[in-house]
Amino acid sequence: MYKANLNFERFDRYFQEFLRKGLVEQPNGSSGKTVYATSVLRGVDLLDSVKKVRDTPKNLLWHKLLTPLPILEFNFEITRRCQSHCIYCHIWQSQSTQDTELSPDEIRSYLKPKELFAHVQSVGITGGEPTLRSDIVDVCQALKEVCPNASLGFPTNCLSKKVVEVAERIRNEVDPTFHVGLSLDGFKEINDFQRGTKGHYEIVWETALQLREAKIPFEFGSTLTKFNINSACQFRNYLLERGFAHSYDIVTESSHYYNNEGSAKDFALTKDDIGTLKKLRMMGVESSYRYFLPKYIENPRQLFKCFSGFASFFLNCQGDVYPCIHLAKKFGNVREQSFSSLWLGDTARQIRKSIHRKDCHCSTDCEMLHYKLLCYPGLIKRVEMLSEHLSARAGRRKKQ
Ligand code: SF4
Ligand code: SF4
Numbered sequence: 001m002y003k004a005n006l007n008f009e010r011f012d013r014y015f016q017e018f019l020r021k022g023l024v025e026q027p028n029g030s031s032g033k034t035v036y037a038t039s040v041l042r043g044v045d046l047l048d049s050v051k052k053v054r055d056t057p058k059n060l061l062w063h064k065l066l067t068p069l070p071i072l073e074f075n076f077e078i079t080r081r082c083q084s085h086c087i088y089c090h091i092w093q094s095q096s097t098q099d100t101e102l103s104p105d106e107i108r109s110y111l112k113p114k115e116l117f118a119h120v121q122s123v124g125i126t127g128g129e130p131t132l133r134s135d136i137v138d139v140c141q142a143l144k145e146v147c148p149n150a151s152l153g154f155p156t157n158c159l160s161k162k163v164v165e166v167a168e169r170i171r172n173e174v175d176p177t178f179h180v181g182l183s184l185d186g187f188k189e190i191n192d193f194q195r196g197t198k199g200h201y202e203i204v205w206e207t208a209l210q211l212r213e214a215k216i217p218f219e220f221g222s223t224l225t226k227f228n229i230n231s232a233c234q235f236r237n238y239l240l241e242r243g244f245a246h247s248y249d250i251v252t253e254s255s256h257y258y259n260n261e262g263s264a265k266d267f268a269l270t271k272d273d274i275g276t277l278k279k280l281r282m283m284g285v286e287s288s289y290r291y292f293l294p295k296y297i298e299n300p301r302q303l304f305k306c307f308s309g310f311a312s313f314f315l316n317c318q319g320d321v322y323p324c325i326h327l328a329k330k331f332g333n334v335r336e337q338s339f340s341s342l343w344l345g346d347t348a349r350q351i352r353k354s355i356h357r358k359d360c361h362c363s364t365d366c367e368m369l370h371y372k373l374l375c376y377p378g379l380i381k382r383v384e385m386l387s388e389h390l391s392a393r394a395g396r397r398k399k400q
Pocket of ligand 1: 082083084085086089090091092127128129156157183
């Protein structure tokens with residue numbers, strides 16, 4: 001479930017932009033490429049700063065026009081099969097077999113035209129457990145052909161014991177920047193309870209050490225619940241002190257992805273946990289999203305205009321396309337219609353309208369795309385897409 005991502009890189013980009021605009025100061029003795037910039041940002045109203053940088057009239061205009069932007073990233077659910085029985089995720093209850101999951105050839109043939117995918121920077125291969133796909137290297141190959149500029153990564157529960165072998169093959173044969181996220185929710189007892197498997201803790205550590213030896217970049221990812229929040233600072237400190245990268249998400253609900261609608265609230269964080277989230281933040285933030293988590297828990301809402309569904313999407317293993325893993329509003333299915341027709345279609349436009357109105361909100365770092373637009377204005381490309389969008393609409397009106 002935890003998406004291996006490029007949080008460090010994202011935060012660096014964010015931070016660089018703040019530096020350039022004079023909104024934050026260069027930390028003493030730092031190259032500016034620092035991730036743990038909390039001390040510098042302390043005292044700065046980061047929310048305000050983000051708005052100043054991000055909500056340029058140009059970006060807001062494009063949002064208001066409900067126009068799709070060049071796709072910058074997407075999450076691909078490679079399978080819904082999973083051998084883990086985590087308490088907050090019921091993906092493993094879904095029926096899915098490799099025969100029904102999108103094949104490498106389908107990926108090549110459906111994810112077109114290539115111009116739409118030329119700017120994709122990151123593809124999060126998610127699951128289920130990705131290594132249960134016996135053709136995972138071929139799937140990665142297909143994704144890389146579609147998105148030649150993207151960095152690939154997947155999260156894993158490590159239970160298949162094939163992680164290192166698969167990761168080495170993908171790194172050597174497909175993508176030298178390939179990276180892995182290892183799901184670990186805390187120290188042994190709490191981790192094995194939340195992850196639903198005895199001995200999971202040791203298996204993850206064994207994998208981590210092997211990945212380190214194989215020089216494959218990885219980070220630990222924790223899902224925070226009411227059970228592990230009290231030991232979260234201690235656990236994060238334990239990992240950071242030993243030089244491991246670590247990030248965390250809070251437990252959330254999703255009917256079309258986690259299949260946990262109505263049940264995750266039993267484990268959710270409350271306002272009582274805001275103090276701990278603030279302490280976690282003071283240990284270093286790798287992304288603006290984590291910086292704002294306490295604000296979100298205090299009053300859940302769309303803190304920034306969200307560009308999911310405008311510049312990113314979620315593709316499930318049966319070919320359904322959604323704006324993200326949380327909003328269960330489907331753009332369409334790539335097995336039934338071309339990607340460009342669903343991406344530029346009226347259904348997508350209506351869904352973008354509701355996102356623009358801030359009808360939905362969530363707290364997932366890998367879905368909120370606000371920060372990407374900081375470093376990706378791409379005005380010419382947007383004009384091209386706007387004209388494509390308008391001619392597609394004009395064509396549809398003519399037919400009616
Ligand atoms: S959280 Fe990940 S490892 Fe756990 S059941 Fe869901 S998909 Fe499987
Ligand atoms: S705010 Fe959250 S739920 Fe709504 S579209 Fe963005 S990522 Fe999805």
